[in-house]
Structures are given as structure tokens and as C-alpha cells.
Amino acid sequence: MQLRNDATQAEYDEFKKKYETTCTFCEMPNDNPQQIVKELAEFYLVQNMFPYAVWDSQAVASHLMVVPKRHVISLQELTVSESSELIHTLGVYEDQGYSVYARAPSNVIKSVSHQHTHLIQTKGAVIQ
Numbered sequence: 001m002q003l004r005n006d007a008t009q010a011e012y013d014e015f016k017k018k019y020e021t022t023c024t025f026c027e028m029p030n031d032n033p034q035q036i037v038k039e040l041a042e043f044y045l046v047q048n049m050f051p052y053a054v055w056d057s058q059a060v061a062s063h064l065m066v067v068p069k070r071h072v073i074s075l076q077e078l079t080v081s082e083s084s085e086l087i088h089t090l091g092v093y094e095d096q097g098y099s100v101y102a103r104a105p106s107n108v109i110k111s112v113s114h115q116h117t118h119l120i121q122t123k124g125a126v127i128q
């Protein structure tokens with residue numbers, strides 16, 4: 001099942017070609033600063049430029065991500081301070097109706113190895 005609509009997926013596939021040898025999230029402050037919604041102490045809250053169309057069988061209303069400033073692959077690499085800021089931030093957005101999802105490093109769907117946690121707000125009506 002495709003997560004994005006066809007047009008967004010095509011744009012994403014083209015975008016990814018630019019980052020075959022570098023990390024899109026490490027380059028984001030220079031290459032795509034418009035993506036950053038909010039700068040936290042150790043993370044960026046960012047707009048997903050290629051948002052999912054459907055999540056949990058519902059249309060997606062808003063798709064944000066929380067991205068550590070450091071290039072880490074897994075949650076286990078986060079410091080205590082980073083972990084604390086991440087959980088606090090996820091809680092703030094969960095309270096606003098966002099669901100939380102982070103793929104394991106071994107998940108074959110994961111396209112950017114730099115750890116990131118999706119915050120996905122759905123429109124609430126289940127698509128049949």
C-alpha cells in the first residue's frame with residue numbers, strides 16, 4: 001500500500017536522488033530551512049515536505065516530524081537530555097491529536113536512516 005498520493009511520491013523519489021550520499025536531515029538547516037517549523041534545543045520540529053495521504057485508514061490532516069539535530073540512527077543513541085526533550089515534545093503534540101510513529105532502523109520502508117519520529121494528525125473519518 002502506498003502512503004503518499006502519486007504526485008507527492010514522484011516528487012519524493014526525485015528529492016531522494018539529491019541525498020544518495022548525504023543525509024537530508026543533516027543538510028536540512030542549510031538546504032531546506034523552510035521545512036523547519038520550530039527549533040528546539042536538541043531537535044527540529046519539521047513539516048514533512050512529502051506528507052502521507054493516508055494513515056491508520058484515515059486521510060491525513062497534518063504530518064510533522066521530530067528530528068534530532070545529531071545524526072543518530074536509533075532511539076537508543078539518544079542522550080538522557082535528548083530523550084527527555086523528545087518525550088516531552090511528543091506528549092505536547094499527542095495532546096493536540098497527533099499520533100506518534102517511528103520506524104525501527106531495520107524497517108525496510110524507512111527511507112532516511114537518520115532517526116525521526118512522525119507526528120500524524122488524521123481527519124478522523126475511516127476510509128473504507
Ligand SMILES: [Zn+2]
Binds near residue numbers: 024025026070072
Ligand atoms: Zn543525518
